[in-house]
Amino acid sequence: MSTALWIVAVLVGLTVLAYVNASGRTWGVGIAVALAAAWLFHALPTALTLVLIVAFVVLAIPLSIPSLRRKLISDGVLSLYRKVMPPMSQTEREALEAGTVWWDGELFSGRPDWSRLLSTPMPTLSDEEQRFVDEETEALCAMTSDWEASAVHRDLTATAWQFMKDKGFFGMIIPKEYGGLGFSAYAHSQVITKLSTRSGTAAVTVMVPNSLGPGELLVHYGTDAQKQYYLPRLATGLEIPCFALTNPYAGSDAAAIPDFAYVCYGEHEGKRVLGLSVTWDKRYITLAPVATLLGLAFRVFDPDKLLGDKEELGITCALVPTTHPGVTIGRRHMPLNWVFQNGPTSGKDVFIPMDWVIGGQPMLGKGWRMLMESLAAGRGISLPSSNTGLAMLTARAVGGYARVRTQFKVPVGKFEGVEEPLARMGGNLYMMDATRRLTTAAIDLGERPSVLSAIAKYHITERARQSINDGMDVIAGKGIMMGPSNFLGGAYMQHPVAITVEGANILTRSLIIFGQGAIRCHPYLLKEMNATRDPDREAASIAFDDALFGHVRFTISSLARTLVTGLTGSHFVRVPDNVAPETRRYYQQLTRFSAALAFLSDVSAGTLGGALKRKEKLSARLGDILSLLYLCSATLRRYESEGCQQADAPLMHWAIWDAMFKAQSAFEGVVSNFPNRVIAILARRIVFPLGRPYVVPSDHLGHQVASLLLEPSATRDRLTAGMFIGKDDDDPVGLIERALDAAIAAEPIQAKVRLAIKEGRLSAKHAPGTPFDVLSEHAFEAGVISAEEARALVTHHGLVARVIAVDDFDRDLGASLLLPAIEALRRQTAPMRQRVAA
Numbered sequence: 001m002s003t004a005l006w007i008v009a010v011l012v013g014l015t016v017l018a019y020v021n022a023s024g025r026t027w028g029v030g031i032a033v034a035l036a037a038a039w040l041f042h043a044l045p046t047a048l049t050l051v052l053i054v055a056f057v058v059l060a061i062p063l064s065i066p067s068l069r070r071k072l073i074s075d076g077v078l079s080l081y082r083k084v085m086p087p088m089s090q091t092e093r094e095a096l097e098a099g100t101v102w103w104d105g106e107l108f109s110g111r112p113d114w115s116r117l118l119s120t121p122m123p124t125l126s127d128e129e130q131r132f133v134d135e136e137t138e139a140l141c142a143m144t145s146d147w148e149a150s151a152v153h154r155d156l157t158a159t160a161w162q163f164m165k166d167k168g169f170f171g172m173i174i175p176k177e178y179g180g181l182g183f184s185a186y187a188h189s190q191v192i193t194k195l196s197t198r199s200g201t202a203a204v205t206v207m208v209p210n211s212l213g214p215g216e217l218l219v220h221y222g223t224d225a226q227k228q229y230y231l232p233r234l235a236t237g238l239e240i241p242c243f244a245l246t247n248p249y250a251g252s253d254a255a256a257i258p259d260f261a262y263v264c265y266g267e268h269e270g271k272r273v274l275g276l277s278v279t280w281d282k283r284y285i286t287l288a289p290v291a292t293l294l295g296l297a298f299r300v301f302d303p304d305k306l307l308g309d310k311e312e313l314g315i316t317c318a319l320v321p322t323t324h325p326g327v328t329i330g331r332r333h334m335p336l337n338w339v340f341q342n343g344p345t346s347g348k349d350v351f352i353p354m355d356w357v358i359g360g361q362p363m364l365g366k367g368w369r370m371l372m373e374s375l376a377a378g379r380g381i382s383l384p385s386s387n388t389g390l391a392m393l394t395a396r397a398v399g400g401y402a403r404v405r406t407q408f409k410v411p412v413g414k415f416e417g418v419e420e421p422l423a424r425m426g427g428n429l430y431m432m433d434a435t436r437r438l439t440t441a442a443i444d445l446g447e448r449p450s451v452l453s454a455i456a457k458y459h460i461t462e463r464a465r466q467s468i469n470d471g472m473d474v475i476a477g478k479g480i481m482m483g484p485s486n487f488l489g490g491a492y493m494q495h496p497v498a499i500t501v502e503g504a505n506i507l508t509r510s511l512i513i514f515g516q517g518a519i520r521c522h523p524y525l526l527k528e529m530n531a532t533r534d535p536d537r538e539a540a541s542i543a544f545d546d547a548l549f550g551h552v553r554f555t556i557s558s559l560a561r562t563l564v565t566g567l568t569g570s571h572f573v574r575v576p577d578n579v580a581p582e583t584r585r586y587y588q589q590l591t592r593f594s595a596a597l598a599f600l601s602d603v604s605a606g607t608l609g610g611a612l613k614r615k616e617k618l619s620a621r622l623g624d625i626l627s628l629l630y631l632c633s634a635t636l637r638r639y640e641s642e643g644c645q646q647a648d649a650p651l652m653h654w655a656i657w658d659a660m661f662k663a664q665s666a667f668e669g670v671v672s673n674f675p676n677r678v679i680a681i682l683a684r685r686i687v688f689p690l691g692r693p694y695v696v697p698s699d700h701l702g703h704q705v706a707s708l709l710l711e712p713s714a715t716r717d718r719l720t721a722g723m724f725i726g727k728d729d730d731d732p733v734g735l736i737e738r739a740l741d742a743a744i745a746a747e748p749i750q751a752k753v754r755l756a757i758k759e760g761r762l763s764a765k766h767a768p769g770t771p772f773d774v775l776s777e778h779a780f781e782a783g784v785i786s787a788e789e790a791r792a793l794v795t796h797h798g799l800v801a802r803v804i805a806v807d808d809f810d811r812d813l814g815a816s817l818l819l820p821a822i823e824a825l826r827r828q829t830a831p832m833r834q835r836v837a838a
């Protein structure tokens with residue numbers, strides 16, 4: 001055997017072992033076989049072969065004897081880890097450990113098992129849930145209007161409030177045994193999505209009692225007595241809850257709340273009981289101004305050691321009736337002219353009995369864990385649903401408007417420049433809704449997917465922001481002039497709220513998605529970290545050794561898989577047989593990116609260590625890659641689960657191409673910013689050995705997607721399934737729907753009239769731009785069109801006139817009527833300035 005042949009065979013063999021992540025023993029056998037071949041076939045000089053055999057034996061013996069391996073290698077690395085690992089606070093650890101790992105673990109593995117994704121059942125509604133969406137939710141949509149709420153009532157109407165209470169909107173997550181609706185996460189999400197297509201105020205008002213707050217916390221952690229008393233009252237709206245965590249000095253860093261309580265004895269209902277003396281100052285609290293039940297988070301101290309030796313017990317959650325003496329519910333905030341109820345609350349040395357702590361005394365100090373666990377699921381429902389709703393409203397109404405509104409004798413949606421934003425609206429919405437559904441599917445399967453819910457929150461709200469901005473650009477002046485006929489201006493103003501709450505987006509992207517994702521989803525990192533904290537040195541040594549060598553094999557495997565899939569264009573990656581042929585390559589390419597993410601994560605952690613936490617820009621980009629892999633997975637799952645509708649294929653293709661291009665840019669951003677230049681160059685060669693293969697979605701594809709928004713079709717209905725379309729004559733979205741039908745019917749008739757003018761069959765005496773309703777009469781008289789066609793032109797013209805109309809008001813916008821109110825408002829803002837100045 002020639003030396004060259006032997007070297008090639010060895011390289012191929014080692015690559016295969018690395019690619020399949022072979023066990024340590026298989027590696028040993030493989031290398032032994034290679035050396036035996038070199039010896040038997042004289043592939044290498046004898047002396048060199050002998051040196052290699054000796055080196056192999058010297059290394060293999062300690063590596064294959066665990067106790068020796070630990071002593072010689074792992075224990076040393078473990079001590080180093082202990083020194084370099086940044087310290088982790090209890091709250092940080094609880095936040096990191098909250099929730100479960102699901103498909104995110106597969107994406108981090110470098111070899112996702114696509115059949116697992118494809119066999120995940122997609123959620124459906126029960127008959128009862130479907131009825132609630134079709135009837136009660138539809139009715140609530142019909143009785144609300146953001147314009148009236150913000151400009152007239154400064155609140156939802158009393159009728160809408162009562163309807164929500166009576167129909168159980170506040171108890172969707174409360175089990176039936178306590179009088180709630182006991183809905184699935186998916187049903188809950190469908191209700192919020194639909195409400196958001198009509199009224200942000202109604203959506204938020206329903207969202208809050210059903211997300212992180214008293215109801216959710218009681219269901220999971222409440223004592224029996226607390227559940228029996230409060231859950232039926234919450235379910236029927238007898239209690240309106242709010243949850244107060246945010247303090248003026250602790251927003252994003254919520255674990256640093258300075259609100260506190262001392263364990264002490266006090267008077268309650270005429271008896272001396274053990275309890276807490278609580279002091280708090282909270283702001284931005286949704287529903288606080290109308291709440292009857294205040295969920296409160298604060299730190300508990302036991303300076304007199306009434307409960308034991310510990311003085312600081314940690315963050316605790318309690319339920320306090322807002323009528324309790326000492327509770328102050330402040331005046332309302334006004335979140336961006338969006339008038340859902342929101343305001344501050346405070347209290348000083350307010351005594352509460354111990355059994356007001358959620359879960360009772362045993363849950364003292366467990367509040368942060370409770371909140372993180374609840375957030376892990378809840379964050380995947382509320383904002384992803386409401387923002388998918390906003391994107392549905394935008395895509396459907398703006399698409400229709402862009403067909404109805406003509407300039408230069410052409411529907412504006414047909415201009416290439418306008419097609420671009422329309423394509424983004426369609427493609428993004430397809431992916432957003434897919435992500436919302438897959439995330440709720442996971443929650444309904446019993447997962448509490450902390451990383452995936454953060455991904456869904458961040459990426460769906462960001463894409464909704466993009467859609468609304470795009471929509472505003474397309475409808476231009478129509479979106480600017482506020483009034484009841486503006487269907488998008490309210491969403492535009494409200495949207496920053498979604499960016500800020502439940503983990504402000506910059507923080508979520510830079511710190512949480514990859515920070516938590518890498519530790520939770522990596523197959524070995526958390527095991528290594530746990531070992532460094534284990535006080536039992538023997539157990540720590542065994543666990544660390546196991547994780548360390550697994551980690552080394554995993555990194556080598558990720559490197560091999562990244563390089564091989566890069567060199568082969570991932571053509572040989574195995575994909576389940578049952579996927580649609582048009583999606584097959586996507587699965588292969590996503591597997592390639594998954595391997596590259598695993599490889600780069602290890603390189604980043606290995607070269608930067610604890611400093612990676614502060615390198616937020618790198619961490620954010622790695623998080624983007626993980627997120628985009630998840631968004632693509634959801635998109636492919638949606639496509640398969642809807643029966644691979646060929647008519648919907650452009651939406652799926654656009655979404656995947658756009659995401660793959662963005663993921664590629666994120667990879668580039670990571671490797672080109674590695675502090676170590678040598679590693680940066682090597683990493684780029686490994687991740688993109690043949691250059692960067694992905695480009696933005698083609699113009700042709702963008703044209704196909706945009707066209708789908710411009711006319712009624714089953715695809716357009718599937719894309720916006722579940723949204724509210726008002727049936728009232730003056731509902732702005734319903735009006736666009738009718739005008740769209742009329743426009744499509746009118747277009748061929750208009751073409752006939754234009755042709756007749758061009759050919760001289762119809763007098764061109766009218767100025768250019770004469771409306772078709774005027775021309776229709778002449779065209780009918782000249783026999784160019786039928787009476788029915790003439791009527792269609794008139795109908796169309798009337799509807800278009802109403803769609804493009806904007807609201808107008810008195811010259812002073814009603815200020816003269818409002819002057820006393822404005823003066824009163826000015827006086828009302830004075831106390832805040834005085835408070836701060838004092």
Ligand SMILES: Cc1cc2nc3c(=O)[nH]c(=O)nc-3n(C[C@H](O)[C@H](O)[C@H](O)COP(=O)(O)OP(=O)(O)OC[C@H]3O[C@@H](n4cnc5c(N)ncnc54)[C@H](O)[C@@H]3O)c2cc1C
Nearest residue numbers: 243244245246251252284285286335501502504506507510
């Ligand atoms: C309308 C509305 C409703 C709300 N409802 C409630 C409620 O019901 N209950 C409740 O308790 N709270 C509520 N909040 C509070 C909300 O959760 C906080 O606003 C949020 O946590 C952000 O805090 P902050 O506004 O003080 O921003 P800050 O914490 O001051 O953050 C400022 C900016 O810095 C960024 N940032 C902060 N730390 C980092 C970091 N480490 N890395 C990168 N970027 C970082 C943030 O992303 C943000 O962009 C509500 C807020 C609003 C606006």
